[in-house]
Amino acid sequence: MNVSKKIMRNGQAKYGEFRIRVSEKLAQCRKLCIVAGLLSLLSACDASTRVAYDIESGVKKLGFNEGDYIEISHKPSSWFKGCSGRYMLVFYSSIGDKAQDGGGDGHGALSVTCQPPEPGYVNGWATTYHLNFVYVPVTVYVKKNKGETTIIKIQRVSGKASLVQLR
Numbered sequence: 001m002n003v004s005k006k007i008m009r010n011g012q013a014k015y016g017e018f019r020i021r022v023s024e025k026l027a028q029c030r031k032l033c034i035v036a037g038l039l040s041l042l043s044a045c046d047a048s049t050r051v052a053y054d055i056e057s058g059v060k061k062l063g064f065n066e067g068d069y070i071e072i073s074h075k076p077s078s079w080f081k082g083c084s085g086r087y088m089l090v091f092y093s094s095i096g097d098k099a100q101d102g103g104g105d106g107h108g109a110l111s112v113t114c115q116p117p118e119p120g121y122v123n124g125w126a127t128t129y130h131l132n133f134v135y136v137p138v139t140v141y142v143k144k145n146k147g148e149t150t151i152i153k154i155q156r157v158s159g160k161a162s163l164v165q166l167r
Contacts, residue, residue, distance in 0.1 A: 047076065047083060047112040052130040055152065059133040059161050062154055069155035069164070076112075076147065083114035089150055090141040091163055094131055108136055115143065135160045142166045 051074050058072035076087060094108030108131050113124035130136075134154055140163070144150055153165035 046125040048125040048127040072152040086115040094136045135162045
């Protein structure tokens with residue numbers, strides 16, 4: 001008997017003493033792939049990464065002429081890995097050395113910190129993903145109340161998409 005016909009007819013194939021249930025193995029594989037995909041999505045969805053994603057999508061709409069600008073609105077979410085109350089958003093400078101020029105700290109991170117710290121939870125999150133899309137010449141920060149929208153102004157300066165205002 002042809003093995004492929006046997007698999008198509010009753011969902012199993014026999015190889016010596018082993019029986020393989022093809023449909024069961026495929027179902028297990030599908031479930032595993034779905035779970036792995038959901039976990040990878042949730043792991044990259046903290047408060048700072050959501051801000052970076054807003055910047056990524058906003059910069060795509062920025063013009064290429066010197067002085068062109070775009071204002072990106074970020075509405076915070078307390079779910080998943082976000083602040084349920086007040087928060088502070090900080091963009092650290094991506095240039096310089098604090099000891100030499102009194103300017104930025106050189107690491108360029110974007111951080112979101114809950115104000116005050118939430119009991120039993122992580123106090124804040126940070127990322128440098130936004131540096132793929134925007135240049136941060138100086139460290140800037142803003143403090144916001146629960147649910148308040150942050151406006152991030154990005155402008156084309158010397159050919160670069162640069163963060164020029166945070167409010």
